[in-house]
Amino acid sequence: MxxxxxxxxxxxxxxxxxxxxxxxxxxxxxxxxxxxxxxxxxxxxxxxxxxxxxxxxxxxxxxxxxxxxxxxxxxxxxxxxxxxxxxxxxxxxxxxxxxxxxxxxxxxxxxxxxxxxxxxxxxxxxxxxxxxxxxxxxxxxxxxxxxxxxxxxxxxxxxxxxxxxxxxxxxxxxxxxxxxxxxxxxxxxxxxxxxDIRQKVLVKLLANFATNPLSALTGAMLDELGQTPALRDISTALADEFRDWASSEGYELPPNAWLVDLLIDAGAFPTSMLQDALAGKPLELDAICLAPMELAKAKGTPMPTLGGLLDLLNTATSLPARKAQVPDMIQTLRLSQTA
Incomplete structure (x- = not known):
């Protein structure tokens, strides 16, 4: 036709x-x-x-x-x-x-x-x-x-x-x-x-928020984020922070069990932010991370895990060098959650 x-x-x-x-x-x-x-x-x-x-x-x-x-x-x-x-x-x-x-x-x-x-x-x-x-x-x-x-x-x-x-x-x-x-x-x-397109947007953004910056920092594929205990803990902590803000806006989002299943089912697929990191392109941080973080701050729902992750991204060297530093970075992120 x-x-x-x-x-x-x-x-x-x-x-x-x-x-x-x-x-x-x-x-x-x-x-x-x-x-x-x-x-x-x-x-x-x-x-x-x-x-x-x-x-x-x-x-x-x-x-x-x-x-x-x-x-x-x-x-x-x-x-x-x-x-x-x-x-x-x-x-x-x-x-x-x-x-x-x-x-x-x-x-x-x-x-x-x-x-x-x-x-x-x-x-x-x-x-x-x-x-x-x-x-x-x-x-x-x-x-x-x-x-x-x-x-x-x-x-x-x-x-x-x-x-x-x-x-x-x-x-x-x-x-x-x-x-x-x-x-x-x-x-x-x-x-x-x-x-209710906003609800649908936030469900997808929950997954992007919990995975994109972490994958760009560590080089991990989606299934690695779901299957590796230390990375999974960070990913679900990010999801918790995002979910808290969404709740303050009146939206109920899926639990972490849904997120982990989604990551494992996705297989060895790089997030869009990891693809950009590998290609040396600017990362889409404003829309995926920084805008929600600013809104959460105004609502009194801080995002310390995301803040620690972004600090690491801002100071880290090239992606290949970062991969060797993943254990130290995970420890730093865990400390940021309790700070």
Whole structure:
């Protein structure tokens, strides 16, 4: 089925590549942005996703930035790059464009209502996102999909792509959202509308908060965090701190038994923050760690384990050197919990 529905995907990393490959199967008019060598690669070869053994290949239209309005826009960049990505692609955004930020961590829209996008510490300090977007056009998103990309640009996923979308305030056009969800399901992205998207966001963030910074510090895979007693203790301590803050906001999150099972079931998979550490890229600390930490501090629910971990990350040397220091780092983190 071919439609005139225009879907833009900003960013051709792991998630952007996977989304572009999948939604191209829906028949929508798909545009994918990239830069430098990656733009040349996808322009010449298209995008490829190994979806649990089945390779999906597609040739979305490619460009370094979008120059025409889109019906829906998936923004697949790190949260610290969100404002600059939207500025670069402003021509794609009209009042009728649905904008779906596919970011990890606490989203900038978490406190949005009908009057505005609200404010979360560190995530939109200059108000750029609030000036570009209206709360009625933003859809919160939680994607459950493990994706890695090899040097040849092949994205690989080991689980069914499942996407929850939700309005961040009242007044979103239900018909437009329904049309988008139908296209996503046609493309192989199992998509549902969630009326409590913030709860879903916090459940995913609980797992990211408890694993991403620890994996970036130690180099441990997800199953190692769940199976190694010392690492598991730190991970669940981080989860406890996050859960305490979420509770102060009125949200009940899954227990540590759920988290440990999730980590073990994930297998030898690197978190997104570990992938960035290995690639020498900036870590997504603001949205995953620092924003929740600031909010928790204001609520009187401190996060000493996270604070100790971030201190180690700020002073540590390269990741290979850090791996040799894991026992000492674990001891330091244990002391931080009791300080």
């Amino acid at each position: 071919t439609t005139s529905y225009k879907i833009g995907v900003i960013g051709a990393g792991n998630i952007g590549t996977a989304m572009a490959a999948l939604v191209s199967q829906s028949g929508a008019d798909v545009w994918l942005t990239a830069r430098g060598a990656r733009l040349g690669q996808i322009t010449q070869d298209g995008v490829h996703l190994d979806d649990r053994g089945t390779v999906i290949s597609a040739r979305p239209k490619t460009c370094d930035h979008l120059k025409a309005p889109m019906d829906a826009l998936f923004v697949c960049v790190k949260s610290q790059s969100l404002a600059s990505a939207l500025h670069l692609n402003r021509a794609a955004i009209t009042p009728d464009t649905l904008v779906i930020p596919m970011v990890n961590g606490l989203p900038f829209w978490f406190y949005a209502d009908e009057t505005g996008l609200g404010a979360v510490p560190l995530l939109d300090p200059d108000g750029d996102l609030a000036r570009i977007l209206t709360p009625q056009q933003v859809l919160g998103a939680v994607l459950l999909m493990t994706v890695q990309m090899d040097d040849a640009g092949l994205a690989k996923s080991s689980n069914t792509p499942t996407l929850s979308l939700g309005a961040v305030c009242e007044g979103v056009d239900a018909d437009k959202v329904g049309q988008l969800i139908s296209l996503l399901n046609c493309g192989g992205v199992r998509t549902e509308f969630d009326r």
